[in-house]
Amino acid sequence: MRLLTLTSSTTDPRERGRQIGGAHPDAVRRSAELYRAHFAALGIDLDRADEIARRSHDLLRGWHAPLAEESDAMADAAGVDRLLVAAVGARTEILAAAEPQREGECSTAVHVPATGAAETIQTWDWHAALVPFGLLLDYAPAAGRRAKLFTEFGTAAKIGANSAGLGLHFNILSHRQDSAAGGVPVHAIARRIIDEADSVDDAIALASSAAVSASTVFTVTERGDDRRAPRAASIEVSPAGVAVVAPAGDGWLLHTNHFLDEGLAAGDTMPADSTTAERYAHLAAVRSGMTGLDPLERAAAMCGGDGHDAAVCMRPELDKPSHEQWETLLTIGIDADSLHLDVHPGTPADAARHGMTRF
Structure with a gap:
């Protein structure tokens, strides 16, 4: 894993999202692609994954809209479908649709x-x-x-x-x-x-x-x-x-x-x-x-x-x-x-x- 850095001074979540997506578009795009393939490898129907991502993103918007706005702005700046980036943001929620993994994290x-x-x-x-x-x-x-x-x-x-x-x-x-x-x-x-x-x-x-x-x-x-x-x-x-x-x-x-x-x-x-x-x-x-x-x-x-x-x-x-x-x-x-x-x-x-x- 290569660690990429970004420093942002804006307090506007939309602008911060644009900065992340604009500075590292390939990383945003690759993450979305890899997770979509990962869901499929685990046997999760991709239409179902999209629906979980959509519901989770809507719930996020209702709970704390600025983070949903930051995600959408990041996707737009990187040229990636908003739902695909939202699916990475809700990757734990989507993985709950699969059988429990043999390992955890951390x-x-x-x-x-x-x-x-x-x-x-x-x-x-x-x-x-x-x-x-x-x-x-x-x-x-x-x-x-x-x-x-x-x-x-x-x-x-x-x-x-x-x-x-x-x-x-x-x-x-x-x-x-x-x-x-x-x-x-x-x-x-x-x-x-x-x-x-x-x-x-x-x-x-x-x-x-x-x-x-x-x-x-x-x-x-x-x-x-x-x-x-x-x-x-x-x-x-x-x-x-x-x-x-x-x-x-x-x-x-x-x-x-x-x-x-x-x-x-x-x-x-x-x-x-x-x-x-x-x-x-x-x-x-x-x-x-x-x-x-x-x-x-x-x-x-x-x-x-x-x-x-x-x-x-x-x-x-x-x-x-x-x-x-x-x-x-x-x-x-x-x-x-x-x-x-x-x-x-x-x-x-x-x-x-x-x-x-x-x-």
Whole structure:
């Protein structure tokens, strides 16, 4: 995956969309083409995919119109059908029409100390063939406010932070109440949290306000000040409801791709042969060694003694078709205090060896 960057100073979502689509039209177009082929490879009828995308985009417009307008403007500037870009934005909602995938996406570890900034790291695991390009966006959600995020071209956001000191990580989940009904895209919820939330409570309120058809978890961190300590929470969202998971007593909050809330976990549909439990156990085993480190040291510590063979370093099974090959495409940490993302397009072992870029 090649990381492309864009800095935007406009607060107009339509203009921002035009800037993204105009600066990187090939990336927008390729993302739309690849996802359409991916849906077909998974056995999802393309007319059905279009209908889910249309319903989800309409629900997004009703929930928060500026993000729908940004998507449409991006499509127009790139010369791509608006619905095809909306389908990438609603890719999680469309994928709910297929059988649950054997794997999920991502391993996240967040530490909230008694004082000072949260220490975070995440892997993003997905199909390399779907994402030749990723986007790092530095932008102005509103006057006097800045934000930075990583995402795929066409999805509103995945991982990011804002100038209020809030950071957000993103992991996919699956629940038996997920459906092909269409819902507010979970990537758009992530984006609105990055754009607007000043606190964990703000993030919970925003996530709870959206009608969803697919499940995910937003792990958010909040900057402390003289009156309050730093905070973090994992906000698990599904059609069955919203649950909030707090850090453990040592300040660590870990998440992979299964529900941690007891009530929502009863409906979890992540397949038994997924590595989600193995990756979670690995994070639990190495977490005590990840505190008080710089980003490169934290990436190495995330692997622990297993190094390149760590469970969180996902390698593709090359004997399988591309839509069944899972790979760690990105390692990313958030420094919300200084509003920076530390990124490497590869595994944490690769990041520790080759370095990370500060964006």
